[in-house]
Amino acid sequence: MKSDGNGGRSNGDRTPCRTCPLSATPGLLTPDETQRAWIEAFKTGETSFVRGEQILRQGARATRLYTVLSGVMMRFRLLEDGRRQIINFMFPGDLIGLQSAFDAEISHSVEALTDARVCVFPRDRFFDLAMSHPRLSYDITWLAAREEAALEEHIVALGQRNARERVAWLAVFLVQRAMDTGVAAADGVLRMTITQGQVADMLGLSLVHTNRSMQALRRAGLVDWTIHAIAVPDMAAARDFAQMEAEAPPPRPFI
Amino acid sequence: MKSDGNGGRSNGDRTPCRTCPLSATPGLLTPDETQRAWIEAFKTGETSFVRGEQILRQGARATRLYTVLSGVMMRFRLLEDGRRQIINFMFPGDLIGLQSAFDAEISHSVEALTDARVCVFPRDRFFDLAMSHPRLSYDITWLAAREEAALEEHIVALGQRNARERVAWLAVFLVQRAMDTGVAAADGVLRMTITQGQVADMLGLSLVHTNRSMQALRRAGLVDWTIHAIAVPDMAAARDFAQMEAEAPPPRPFI
DNA sequence: CGTGTTGTTGAGTTCCTTCAAATCTTGTGG
DNA sequence: CCACAAGATTTGAAGGAACTCAACAACACG
Numbered sequence: 001m002k003s004d005g006n007g008g009r010s011n012g013d014r015t016p017c018r019t020c021p022l023s024a025t026p027g028l029l030t031p032d033e034t035q036r037a038w039i040e041a042f043k044t045g046e047t048s049f050v051r052g053e054q055i056l057r058q059g060a061r062a063t064r065l066y067t068v069l070s071g072v073m074m075r076f077r078l079l080e081d082g083r084r085q086i087i088n089f090m091f092p093g094d095l096i097g098l099q100s101a102f103d104a105e106i107s108h109s110v111e112a113l114t115d116a117r118v119c120v121f122p123r124d125r126f127f128d129l130a131m132s133h134p135r136l137s138y139d140i141t142w143l144a145a146r147e148e149a150a151l152e153e154h155i156v157a158l159g160q161r162n163a164r165e166r167v168a169w170l171a172v173f174l175v176q177r178a179m180d181t182g183v184a185a186a187d188g189v190l191r192m193t194i195t196q197g198q199v200a201d202m203l204g205l206s207l208v209h210t211n212r213s214m215q216a217l218r219r220a221g222l223v224d225w226t227i228h229a230i231a232v233p234d235m236a237a238a239r240d241f242a243q244m245e246a247e248a249p250p251p252r253p254f255i
Numbered sequence: 256m257k258s259d260g261n262g263g264r265s266n267g268d269r270t271p272c273r274t275c276p277l278s279a280t281p282g283l284l285t286p287d288e289t290q291r292a293w294i295e296a297f298k299t300g301e302t303s304f305v306r307g308e309q310i311l312r313q314g315a316r317a318t319r320l321y322t323v324l325s326g327v328m329m330r331f332r333l334l335e336d337g338r339r340q341i342i343n344f345m346f347p348g349d350l351i352g353l354q355s356a357f358d359a360e361i362s363h364s365v366e367a368l369t370d371a372r373v374c375v376f377p378r379d380r381f382f383d384l385a386m387s388h389p390r391l392s393y394d395i396t397w398l399a400a401r402e403e404a405a406l407e408e409h410i411v412a413l414g415q416r417n418a419r420e421r422v423a424w425l426a427v428f429l430v431q432r433a434m435d436t437g438v439a440a441a442d443g444v445l446r447m448t449i450t451q452g453q454v455a456d457m458l459g460l461s462l463v464h465t466n467r468s469m470q471a472l473r474r475a476g477l478v479d480w481t482i483h484a485i486a487v488p489d490m491a492a493a494r495d496f497a498q499m500e501a502e503a504p505p506p507r508p509f510i
Numbered sequence: 511c512g513t514g515t516t517g518t519t520g521a522g523t524t525c526c527t528t529c530a531a532a533t534c535t536t537g538t539g540g
Numbered sequence: 541c542c543a544c545a546a547g548a549t550t551t552g553a554a555g556g557a558a559c560t561c562a563a564c565a566a567c568a569c570g
Contacts, residue, residue: 158413159459204414
């Protein structure tokens with residue numbers, strides 16, 4: 001094991017794409033044999049991160065693209081005065097650092113929220129890949145469009161919902177996403193360590209007010225969110241409270 | 256002239272891509288001769304919209320993709336109770352409806368903020384285009400990634416800034432964007448009709464508070480925003496007030 | 511068994527919203 | 541060209557949502 005420039009430990013075990021763990025994920029569309037071969041050729045290795053480690057650092061020059069193999073990550077932006085805004089989350093199958101394929105400097109950091117493992121691709125071969133394998137390029141565009149839709153949701157949440165609605169919205173979003181990607185069982189409980197300070201930074205609320213909002217939702221029986229786990233006993237009720245529309249996301253491709 | 260299903264008037268004048276008005280825009284990378292031919296083959300026509308008309312309607316099934324040729328548009332989302340959140344803006348060269356290339360139902364509406372003209376592409380040929388012309392597909396991914404970065408900014412603004420900072424942020428964003436795309440001269444003044452109600456819906460603020468914030472910025476000499484025009488006399492000062500980082504966007508490709 | 515991190519609670523203040531009404535603009539028809 | 545209606549902006553006042561400051565309790569880790 002050796003440490004690479006970006007932190008995290010790359011390790012010799014390189015899962016062949018044929019036995020990619022993501023193939024077992026119900027919400028993901030497994031690529032066909034041909035695509036798999038292309039992906040395998042593009043891939044340079046794998047890296048593991050422990051909870052709290054950073055995959056990308058704001059302001060750095062990006063040299064890689066990643067796909068999440070296991071674990072959950074968050075993407076955030078730091079302001080000069082130290083304030084932090086969490087932009088969104090990455091679950092297995094999500095692509096990390098697509099913007100960095102185009103920009104010299106990255107505008108955000110990415111940190112592991114749980115222990116995580118990622119698949120590594122070289123940034124400088126991305127253009128060639130896109131030219132020679134249009135099908136993969138198409139799937140990447142698909143992923144980018146979907147990511148955009150998620151950010152759209154986040155904007156609506158921040159712009160139109162009050163504190164308790166935001167907390168409920170985020171809980172439902174995370175638990176749903178986790179169930180879709182196999183990170184959580186289908187029982188509405190996501191076991192993951194998130195501090196209230198992090199929740200506050202996702203939702204644009206103060207820590208104290210976040211705490212009180214979480215308590216209110218717990219008393220109401222809608223969301224029981226502790227540092228260890230998020231539990232949403234009745235997804236429909238919580239969704240309703242947060243004014244979310246039920247959506248069945250179509251299966252997504254992955255790289 | 257005849258009206259098509261989505262509103263707007265398509266008209267017989269079809270600008271050949273060779274003389275595309277976007278070529279004159281400083282912030283846009285004109286495609287080369289080969290690409291231009293592909294684009295021209297993909298294009299089905301042009302449509303004009305007057306201020307207030309809708310290009311896409313939330314919940315409808317999408318059949319087309321558009322590129323803005325002239326004018327400014329906004330993309331927004333309606334909640335069940337009538338609240339509205341404006342997601343972002345489209346300036347010349349921006350692609351409209353990329354998500355609709357993948358999703359059956361669109362999650363937002365798009366409306367013309369000024370009289371506008373768009374270039375129309377058929378959605379059902381998008382996949383074929385991506386397969387046969389990887390270079391165009393790559394550029395579209397580029398655009399999607401850039402759009403994502405803009406939404407990221409919006410999230411930071413809503414999550415971390417107070418009312419006056421948000422108004423200043425939006426003013427700078429719009430004026431800068433307008434100057435980059437040739438919609439406004441390089442004098443920091445964007446002549447465009449935007450009501451305070453619209454501004455409120457972009458920023459997640461009440462109309463009354465939006466009004467008071469705008470007045471405060473006017474008194475401070477930072478932003479003079481009337482229904483007819485946005486004036487930012489000193490971009491650097493306004494940017495500083497809104498805690499924005501100065502950025503020189505690289506030229507963007509367009510379709 | 512300390513020490514640092516995270517969560518909880520109380521009190522006071524600020525920011526933002528809501529409601530309501532008045533003024534100003536703009537467009538339209540007579 | 542004026543009168544009028546509809547839409548947009550402005551102002552005041554009061555209430556509520558969210559923030560800050562500050563202290564303490566619970567927990568996790570070496």
